[in-house]
Amino acid sequence: MSKKRRKKFEELVERFVELKDTSELMIDLAYSSLLLNSKELAEDVQKLEQHVDKLHTDFELLVLSSGFEPKEGKDFLGLIRLGVVTEKIADAAAEISEVVLRGIKPHPVLKLAIEEAEETVTYVQVAENSVLVNNTLRKARIPEETGMWVLAIRRGGKCIRPKPHTKIAAGDVLIASGYAEGEEDLKKLASP
């Protein structure tokens, strides 16, 4: 296969992975918005939904312009359908966040179930004596230490979306997702 063609495939897959990851992040964020009854997080989900719509259109255009052979048509149809699915997932996440935005106070049962689920979302406040304070997220190595990844940080009533260079401050509330088993480790790290 030519180098050029290989590159085209790599680009296609990268775009698809971005769609897939974003739609799954949205589910986690949507459940977090329920757990915390946070309109900000819910709005983030709505914004991401619009972003996914755009990503999806770009992805479809890229597939259609990739110059495939007639016999490869089916394989590319599969790719297009996978793209459609990521959008459906993003829509479902947006519907979850809509409940919060409509001012319906999430039922305690939802909170309980989200906390109990295999893949859970949780939140911890960073204490002054935590090793995380004044560290960037990259340096804090939270996923490596706890298996949980930080979805959002609530600081001074606002929710920010974390970047690797984001510095953690005492008093921050970290909203993280992962397997329930990592929750204790995260709590130990944030408030020893």
Add this chain to the structure above:
Amino acid sequence: MPRLEKIKYEPISVRELFLEMKNLSELMIDLAYSAALFNDKELAEDVLEFENRVDILTYLLGMEIMIAARDAEDAEALVGVSKVASAADKISDAAADIAAIVLQNIGVHPIVSAVFEKVAERLTRARVNEDSILIGKQLGELDLAARMGVDVIAIRRNQQWIIDPKGGEQIESGDVIIARGAPHGSKGFKALAEGKLRKLED
């Protein structure tokens, strides 16, 4: 057209029903992508079976919510549960759509699968090499979720899939394992399974 079974009321709590829906719908997504990208029909069929289960759970949850609502206030509180459950149902439908791609022989280009295995961070497939230190260990004792943020969602052994294996499941040489989790952990897990990493970190 498969015959749809009649759904009878069962006294299961809303919490339990929703918890199972949430867990299943998310597991299904990962299984379905794995089925599509690794072109595995059996895995795809398992996804469809789960989809049927989530449909039934949606009905049962609906019934439970109706019984629980006594007044307008209850109804306002519970309508959110019903909306969220229906979103979980949609997620499971989306997973079934992916499974259908595989079962209808549409498939995904083999090169896509090859590239995907390199760039995907959340989903890994690994074959357990005969010199892997994972062999003979139980999933429960490995405690991969706590150790590296990775969860084993399916094991292929003797031409069969073991879906969502429990803690007592022992890893054998030659197993093909699908795991999901944090990017860092997924890579480490693959290396452990393939025998390239010989030490389990705490």
